[in-house]
Amino acid sequence: MxxxxxxxxxxxxxxxxxxxxxxxxxxxxxxxxxxxxxxxxxxxxxxxxxxxxxxxxxxxxxxxxxxxxxxxxxxxxxxxxxxxxxxxxxxxxxxxxxxxxxxxxxxxxxxxxxxxxxxxxxxxxxxxxxxxxxxxxxxxxxxxxxxxxxxxxxxxxxxxxxxxxxxxxxxxxxxxxxxxxxxxxxxxxxxxxxxxxxxxxxxxxxxxxxxxxxxxxxxxxxxxxxxxxxxxxxxxxxxxxxxxxxxxxxxxxxEELSEKRNRYMGFKETFIQKLREHRIDFALNGTLEHSLPHVLNLSFPGTNVEQMLVNLDLAGIAVSSGSACTAGSIEPSHVLVAMFGKGSERLINSIRFSFGYDTTTEQIVRAAEETARIVTRLKK
Missing domain, CATH: 3.40.640.10 (Type I PLP-dependent aspartate aminotransferase-like (Major domain))
Incomplete structure (x- = not known):
């Protein structure tokens, strides 16, 4: 795998x-x-x-x-x-x-x-x-x-x-x-x-x-x-x-900064499109308009972030719930708290996907499809 x-x-x-x-x-x-x-x-x-x-x-x-x-x-x-x-x-x-x-x-x-x-x-x-x-x-x-x-x-x-x-x-x-x-x-x-x-x-x-x-x-x-x-x-x-x-x-x-930015933005669009094809319920945390091209943070209602991370890792996909500097912490993301408030469900169901120079479209498609399968399974 x-x-x-x-x-x-x-x-x-x-x-x-x-x-x-x-x-x-x-x-x-x-x-x-x-x-x-x-x-x-x-x-x-x-x-x-x-x-x-x-x-x-x-x-x-x-x-x-x-x-x-x-x-x-x-x-x-x-x-x-x-x-x-x-x-x-x-x-x-x-x-x-x-x-x-x-x-x-x-x-x-x-x-x-x-x-x-x-x-x-x-x-x-x-x-x-x-x-x-x-x-x-x-x-x-x-x-x-x-x-x-x-x-x-x-x-x-x-x-x-x-x-x-x-x-x-x-x-x-x-x-x-x-x-x-x-x-x-x-x-x-x-x-x-x-x-x-x-x-x-x-x-x-x-x-x-x-x-x-x-x-x-x-x-x-x-x-x-x-x-x-x-x-x-x-x-x-x-x-x-x-x-x-x-x-x-x-x-x-x-090198090729504009081309790289366009490629990363394309990865975001591909990932979102695949989730929509699988009829997955999700919400974007942040904005596509004023956004770093390589960071995509999504909320999946009805799921739990720890279950998502474990299941994605078992599927061979390494992602994060936010800042790596707070890895292992059970505290909710201070960023999401500031954006949505302490009572928001997004604090416990949001995943960050972020791309790099060696990321391929094929990897994005597989990651999106695995994410869709995991979300569907967890919500049953």
Whole structure:
């Protein structure tokens, strides 16, 4: 039985080209990038090339890219770094109720440290209201953190409109783009974004490496201390092999971006069409119009999420009930709670299907048909 992996929003398999580049780097580029001899200079050169490409991918400057251990560290560096640096200007922060826990839990910690955090609600499609954000803005607001695209339901936020709103305000604008980077065209200048978080393992790169974009004029208090790496913003010897792999993953993700987006959107349409052919009762969580192309979250009335996940896994299909970072938790999805309320049946019957570079139409058809069979069986 062929196993089908449809949980790319949780993590992605490393691309063969990425592994090849990393193995070569581990064999050949082992010098410390801070060393002045040829081995160190070679390592530094590989980092510089990667930083240049990553900056270019979002319209940034090379000096604005800070390598981190992943999206969680990038989010934490943005929130705590800005909060500490700008507390003299105010202690009010705005975010949303559907952020990744790397942002939400950072917000809870900041509240304990004396900051005031406003958590904006979302509508039933998972989008924040720019008007509500405008009403929540205050003179002492120093940071607004709204994710680019949601990891559970795929909803894209009105990032450009938020950036325009904040253009003449003192608040810095951070967006967690972990799920959107590599599938959405992102330009930090067009959207007036001050800080942006990315991780490699969502785009077929290695785990444990990411970056934070921080606009050149943004003050950012460091979160760890030691050497002078990353322009004194993030101490620690750089993870050269992973940065090389990350670099290759960024190059791959940029190839045929429009074609890839269209293919993923086609997968969504095929999956939904197959369910309709089998007369399955389901509802879309989120929206197709303002959505990441690779994330499809569906509610199946009359089913139970744990039964669905187990049965799909037995059928060789790997999917998820939402965020991989809360796997094993019996708590309902905070994203679905924000969208539909605590009493909604969708909290216990929603499944996330997410696609990647090696997903095929044949796999989508089989997964949809297996899902239809399982739903029919469970509802009898």
């Amino acid at each position: 062929e196993r089908i992996y449809l949980d790319h929003a949780a993590t992605t398999p490393m691309h063969p080209r990425v592994m090849e580049k990393m193995l070569a780097a581990m064999n050949e580029t082992f010098g410390n990038p801070s060393s002045i001899h040829s081995f160190g200079r070679e390592a530094r050169h590989r980092i510089d090339l990667a930083r240049e490409r990553m900056a270019k991918s979002i319209g940034a400057k090379e000096v604005e890219i800070i390598f981190t251990s992943g999206g969680t560290e990038a989010d934490n560096m943005a929130l705590f770094g800005v909060a500490e640096s700008y507390q003299a200007n105010g202690k009010h922060i705005i975010t949303s109720q559907i952020e990744h826990h790397a942002v939400l839990h950072a917000g809870h910690k900041l509240e304990k440290m004396g900051y005031e955090v406003t958590y904006l609600p979302v509508d039933e499609t998972g989008r924040v209201s720019v008007a509500e954000l405008k009403n929540a803005l205050r003179e002492d607001t120093i940071l607004v953190s709204i994710m680019y695209g949601n990891n559970e339901v795929g909803t894209l936020q009105p990032i450009a409109e938020i950036g325009e709103l904040l253009k003449d305000h003192q608040a810095k604008f951070h967006t967690d783009a972990v799920q959107a980077y590599g599938v959405e065209k992102i330009d930090v200048n067009e959207c007036n974004i001050d800080l942006l978080s990315v991780t490699a393992h969502k785009i077929n790169g290695p785990k444990g490496i990411g970056f934070l974009y921080a606009r050149e004029n943004v003050k950012l208090a460091p979160r760890q201390f030691g050497g002078e790496q990353e322009r004194k913003r993030r101490a620690g010897t750089e993870n050269v092999a992973s940065i090389v792999g990350f670099h290759e993953a960024v190059l791959i993700s940029a």
